[in-house]
Every structure is written in C-alpha cells, then in structure tokens.
Amino acid sequence: MSRILRSLAVLALALTLAAPVMAVQPDEVLDDPALEARARELSAELRCMVCQNESIDASNAPLARDIRILLRERLEAGDTNAEVLDYLVARYGEFVLLKPRFNASTLLLWLTAPLVLILGGIAAWVGVRRRRTATDAAPLSAAEEAELERVLSDDTRG
Template sequence: MVVLLLPPVSAYAVEPDEILPDPVLEARARDISKKLRCVVCQNQDIDSSNAGVARDLRLMVRERLIEGDNDKEVLDFIRARYGDFVLLNPPFQPKTAVLWLTPAAFAVVVLLAGAIILVRHRSKPCADVLSAEEEAEVREFVKAQQAGNRT
C-alpha cells in the first residue's frame, strides 16, 4: 500500500548528489529546472529528464544559485548559451515567431483543406440516372423477387 503513495521513479531525475543542502535554494533550483527544456528530450523539463545534458544543466542552475544569481539571472545565463529553444515557454519574438505561429498556420491549412474537400464533394452529382430500360428491368426484377418470396 505504501508503494502506491510513492511518486513514479521517472517523475524526478534529480540525483541525490545534485540536491543542495539549503532547502530554499533547492526549491528555487527545482522551480527554474521546470522552466528549462531538455535539449535532448525536447518536450521534457530538465528536472524530470535523465539525459546527461539535463544533468549538466541542473548542475549549472545550482552553481549559479550558489554564486548568488537570482532566478532571472540564472535563466538569462542558460538562455545566452543555449538560445530561446531551451526555455519551455519561449518569448514571442521575430526569431521565435515560427515556434508560435506554426500550430495556428497548420490548423488554418487543415480547416481550409477540409472545407475544399466538403465543397467539392457536395458539388459532385450523386449518381448516374438510370435509363428507362434499366428502370423497367429493375422493376421486373423486384416483382420477380417479391413473387418468389411469397411462395
């Protein structure tokens, strides 16, 4: 029963030797780590990534905090070395516009494609109309089937 109360092993990748003795600094390090993207895993923060680069970044965050940097200075320090991509929530700037606008542009393209397909589908004639001979043949077939089912 106690096992169910424990967090999953992969939830935190911070190694025991990385944890700072000061709980306030450690809490700040964890908060900053959750704002930074693992450049290997790409959609995972460095706090929960087991990648070597993530460990290096976690250690770098802790070193900067020990040196007295505030949270913004630590993020700026890492951002200066890795670029905006390392931030899980990059700022909207001309150079990051593609990151922000691509999902919206993709949605617009999909909606337009869907609309075009629907319009083309509706404008097509349903089916070829039967000739008078074919309609007579179908009527005879139906009558023969109905007569066969009654017996």
Template sequence: MRLVLAALLLMGLPVHAVGPDEILPDAALEQRARAISSGLRCLVCQNQSIDDSDADLARDLRILVRERLVAGDTDKEVEQYVVDRYGEYVLLNPRLSGHTLILWIAAPVLLIGGIGWIVLARRRKTVQAPAELTAEEQAALANLERD
C-alpha cells in the same frame, strides 16, 4: 504479486536524474531549482529537461542553476543567464517574440488550412447530373441499339 504491482506503480512516477550531491540543503531553493530545471532543455538529449537527463552537460547545467540561486539570482535571472550562454534553444517552451512568432502561429494556421482544404476537396467531388445527349449522340446510340 504485490511486489510486481508495487514495481509497476513506481514505474509511473517521474524519474529525475538529480544526484544526491546536487540537492541544495535549503528546501525552498531546491524547489526553485527543480522548477527552473524542468523548463530547460538538455542540449545532448534535446527532448528531455535537464532535470530528467543523465548527460554530463545536463548535470553541469543543474549545478549552474543551483549556484546562481545560491548567489541570490531570481528565477528569471537564472533562466536569462542560461539563455545568454546557450541561446533560446535551451528553453523547452520557446518565448513569444518576433523571431519565434512563426513557431507559435504556424501550427494553428496549418491546421485550419488543412481542414479548409479537406472541406473544399470534398465539395468538389459532388456528383453532377449528366448532361443531356445531343441529337448526334442520340442517333449514334439508336444505331448501337439496333445492331
């Protein structure tokens, strides 16, 4: 029972695909590499960071990040190097800029618009009191009641 419980607890921990041969001997540089890698998208898996992906391209990107850090680049320089090489799609969180502004604005605008549409649709469904019958309609109703 304890073994099953331990296995279940371990399943909740994050799994990183970083191999032992990729880990830098300098703990500070390795921590920076992990921070950068967690923000870069695996271009094969698309919704995983390169830190979590087993794909060969993700491994190559992890090694590239570590090489740039060892060469003395700052975190921003490493990130920009990868973006220059693969495009902004490689970022898991897109930057706020002119061409990504629609991505940042569209979701809140659509949410507010949808809520407004629902509110207006409910207001239109209010039941209105029936109009008074005309004299002709009252006469037709009286004829129906007599028959």
C-alpha cells in the same frame, strides 16, 4: 500463492516505472526547500543539450548536471527565475529552453502548427463542399422515370 507474489511484483515494477525520473543527485539538492522547489521548477523547463528531448532534471548527462549546479548557484546568488533563464539562454542559446520564447526568431516555430491546422480545416471544408455539389444530380426526365419504373417492375417480377 506464487500467482499473488508475481502479481505484486508486476505491480511494484509498474509503479516504479510510472514514477517521475529525476537525475538530481543528493549533493546537488539545496538546503532551502523554497530555493530547491524553484530550482526543480526551472530545471523542468530546461533542455539537456546532450539528450535534447529531456529536461536537465531527468538527464544523467554530465552537462545536464553542470547546468543544474549552475542554476542552483544562480538561485543562491539571489537571481530571479527570469534572470536565471536569461543567463542560461545567453550562455547556451535559445535551444536550452524546452518551451522556446515567443519572439521574432521563433515566430515561425510557434505559428506553424496552428497555421497547418487552419489550412487543413479549410482544405477539408472545400473538399466536402466540392463533393456535395458533385453528387447533386439533375432530376430525372419523364422518359427516364418511365424507364426506371419499367426496370424496377421487371426486377420485382423475376
């Protein structure tokens, strides 16, 4: 029986850890479910300036809480999602976005990965072609074939 209980405890722990972590406090939640859904959608796109690799929705940092509250205030004031993001970018800079916008200042950021992938593919293709041409040997001459036959026939006798 204790084995079953232990298994259930491990399963419960695994399910708890697998659940998405949300740091939104009950006092932050908006009364309007539609606005709250928009707030959650937007906060998933915003970076915690303290944690840096977490969204503000998942961060317990005081600054993340302040941004979550500010975001909800802007939504209640009637701002569109784009206006809220523009306001936060103007206030905190482009770094506040987990997925930076595609513009002139982020061009290198967006193009580096595909460029490296393409260059790596070209390098691999060139390497394979060079190897293939380097391993292509000239055909044996008549004297070389005769010597090969002699060596192989000696091998089979011994």
